[in-house]
Amino acid sequence: MPKITIDGQEYQIAKATTILKACEELGIIIPNLCYLDGVSEEASCSICLVEVEGAKTLMRACVTEVTDGMVIRTNTERVRKGRLLNLELLLASHPQDCFVCERNQNCQLRRLAFEMGIQRVRFSKETSISLPIDQSSSAIVRDPNKCILCRRCTAVCEKIQSVRAIEAINRGKRTRISTFMDRGLGNSSCVNCGQCLLVCPTGALVENYHIQGVWKALSDNQKFVVVETAPAVRASIGEEFGLAAGSRITGKMVAALRRLGFKKVFDTQFSADLTIMEEAHELIHRIKNKGPLPLITSCSPGWIKFAEHFYPKVLKHISSCKSPQQMFGAVAKTYYAKKIGIDPRKIVVVSIMPCTAKKFEAHRPEMDAAFRYWKNVMNLDEKEHFVDVDFVLTTREAARMMKEAGIDFTRLADEEFDEPLGISTGAAVVFGATGGVMEAALRTAYEVLTNQPLSDVEFKQVRGLEGIKTAELDLNGLLLKVAVANSLSNARVLLEEVQNGKSPYTFIEIMTCPGGCLGGGGQPIPTDTQTRQKRMEAIYEEDRSKSVRKSHENPAIKQIYQEFLGKPLSELSHQLLHTHYHERNELDTPFLLNKTVKI
Numbered sequence: 332m333p334k335i336t337i338d339g340q341e342y343q344i345a346k347a348t349t350i351l352k353a354c355e356e357l358g359i360i361i362p363n364l365c366y367l368d369g370v371s372e373e374a375s376c377s378i379c380l381v382e383v384e385g386a387k388t389l390m391r392a393c394v395t396e397v398t399d400g401m402v403i404r405t406n407t408e409r410v411r412k413g414r415l416l417n418l419e420l421l422l423a424s425h426p427q428d429c430f431v432c433e434r435n436q437n438c439q440l441r442r443l444a445f446e447m448g449i450q451r452v453r454f455s456k457e458t459s460i461s462l463p464i465d466q467s468s469s470a471i472v473r474d475p476n477k478c479i480l481c482r483r484c485t486a487v488c489e490k491i492q493s494v495r496a497i498e499a500i501n502r503g504k505r506t507r508i509s510t511f512m513d514r515g516l517g518n519s520s521c522v523n524c525g526q527c528l529l530v531c532p533t534g535a536l537v538e539n540y541h542i543q544g545v546w547k548a549l550s551d552n553q554k555f556v557v558v559e560t561a562p563a564v565r566a567s568i569g570e571e572f573g574l575a576a577g578s579r580i581t582g583k584m585v586a587a588l589r590r591l592g593f594k595k596v597f598d599t600q601f602s603a604d605l606t607i608m609e610e611a612h613e614l615i616h617r618i619k620n621k622g623p624l625p626l627i628t629s630c631s632p633g634w635i636k637f638a639e640h641f642y643p644k645v646l647k648h649i650s651s652c653k654s655p656q657q658m659f660g661a662v663a664k665t666y667y668a669k670k671i672g673i674d675p676r677k678i679v680v681v682s683i684m685p686c687t688a689k690k691f692e693a694h695r696p697e698m699d700a701a702f703r704y705w706k707n708v709m710n711l712d713e714k715e716h717f718v719d720v721d722f723v724l725t726t727r728e729a730a731r732m733m734k735e736a737g738i739d740f741t742r743l744a745d746e747e748f749d750e751p752l753g754i755s756t757g758a759a760v761v762f763g764a765t766g767g768v769m770e771a772a773l774r775t776a777y778e779v780l781t782n783q784p785l786s787d788v789e790f791k792q793v794r795g796l797e798g799i800k801t802a803e804l805d806l807n808g809l810l811l812k813v814a815v816a817n818s819l820s821n822a823r824v825l826l827e828e829v830q831n832g833k834s835p836y837t838f839i840e841i842m843t844c845p846g847g848c849l850g851g852g853g854q855p856i857p858t859d860t861q862t863r864q865k866r867m868e869a870i871y872e873e874d875r876s877k878s879v880r881k882s883h884e885n886p887a888i889k890q891i892y893q894e895f896l897g898k899p900l901s902e903l904s905h906q907l908l909h910t911h912y913h914e915r916n917e918l919d920t921p922f923l924l925n926k927t928v929k930i
């Protein structure tokens with residue numbers, strides 16, 4: 332173990348440790364903007380400078396490994412001036428419009444400028460060229476003017492998601508981040524996961540905001556605006572109001588949404604239970620009819636687009652069940668509209684999701700089941716077309732609306748979801764964590780298949796944040812091999828086996844984001860490993876707190892089958908709750924939406 336000296340103190344540090352990592356372990360903060368442990372080590376921002384005795388120049392702590400006898404200084408005038416100069420150079424070409432920037436509450440660049448005591452930028456902008464904003468994607472907006480070329484986004488897209496939708500193009504001062512042939516994110520293989528957005532230290536990547544549309548709907552007396560909230564949102568939205576990660580604030584969230592003016596506050600967990608009913612029966616059907624197996628879960632829209640681009644051969648393995656978000660929209664505008672006797676055209680469904688890809692999913696052309704259902708019944712014209720889910724807000728957007736409305740979130744008293752689309756079980760809560768859909772489906776599949784009560788509902792083998800988990804489960808004599816992957820680079824490992832006909836599994840769960848929905852691209856920033864862990868604990872606690880923990884025992888689910896759908900996989904279920912997928916090639920997409928131009 333090399334002996335080193337940092338700021339006059341001696342330490343022993345493991346070999347091959349960088350100065351940055353060593354300082355981190357010792358509690359010495361070295362500022363930086365581009366480093367992401369194990370993902371992005373490009374050393375492009377040059378902010379993490381330190382002095383190393385004997386070296387002619389200041390060294391970048393993120394790429395310099397400690398050696399025996401090394402003497403490091405992290406806080407000298409030379410170090411401070413060097414860091415400051417590099418930061419000023421970044422700021423010189425940066426638009427200073429923090430007032431109107433979506434990231435001004437959690438922008439690392441802005442915070443660092445404050446922490447490093449920047450009072451003015453000595454250099455003027457070399458050019459006034461303003462790069463076009465890429466608004467081609469329904470989920471993510473890219474403003475290259477705010478980009479500091481740290482390349483965290485490209486590293487995450489390549490290494491965590493294995494998508495490579497974005498990369499650095501050109502050289503020198505013309506370098507910028509772009510998509511294949513500069514066509515814009517919306518015309519690329521981007522799966523809309525938003526993981527790049529979570530790591531961007533500036534406001535160069537933000538979600539496509541739906542806030543204004545929701546305010547407009549809420550102030551329209553002719554509309555009946557209902558909201559659905561995804562499982563993972565209740566484990567994270569408190570962070571936006573200064574609460575610790577993992578604070579369980581379901582009741583306060585419901586109260587806040589009611590204050591915003593939603594007519595009914597419903598729960599996507601209701602439709603998660605519905606998804607489980609359909610998916611567990613689909614699994615049983617495929618097991619009894621010998622395939623196609625493995626069955627792969629379908630509720631993560633980033634993963635679905637990924638499969639459509641990169642694994643078209645596995646599409647037949649993906650469950651035809653729509654995601655809980657989309658099932659909710661379809662039943663809200665059919666079953667619920669009938670139940671309360673309201674014209675479905677008046678219902679506006681707003682969903683609050685931890686996910687940016689849900690914005691893309693909601694506007695896939697096939698997501699209009701309620702319109703198709705009513706078209707013949709009400710003799711509707713195509714011009715009256717409506718979609719199942721009208722607006723998708725990320726957790727961050729929902730919190731912003733609450734702040735705009737002056738809601739003192741932490742002081743709200745707990746309130747309950749509205750019935751019947753707000754009634755849910757513990758099985759639906761665990762959807763928010765990687766392994767949760769699998770666990771929820773197994774709770775139901777076991778009892779349906781065996782006709783025996785499940786004594787222990789917790790399938791701990793499929794829990795945890797590891798990238799790939801596998802388990803062999805004995806369902807009363809039927810051996811079921813299952814696998815769970817979170818993040819798309821991990822999914823690839825399982826998908827290669829499926830594509831080559833060599834998968835040993837019967838059932839696979841794939842979630843696009845690290846940790847599952849709790850680590851989604853729409854979640855509060857920062858979303859790091861510790862926060863994911865805390866949110867996961869909150870989700871499992873919420874499951875334990877529920878009196879009903881199996882989807883098929885949800886009384887509201889029993890009711891919807893009795894009153895409306897008939898039984899799982901019925902003709903009406905297929906019409907409203909199931910969908911299809913298709914092979915995608917970004918080159919087939921017309922250029923029409925592309926607002927990015929070559930410069």
Ligand code: SF4
Nearest residue numbers: 429432435438533534
């Ligand atoms: S990215 Fe940060 S520094 Fe730049 S305008 Fe936005 S808040 Fe300000």
Ligand code: SF4
Nearest residue numbers: 488521522524525527
């Ligand atoms: S949203 Fe996901 S797939 Fe798209 S560019 Fe960002 S990281 Fe890559």
Ligand code: SF4
Nearest residue numbers: 478479481482484531
């Ligand atoms: S878009 Fe954000 S994450 Fe990507 S290089 Fe620019 S500043 Fe870094």
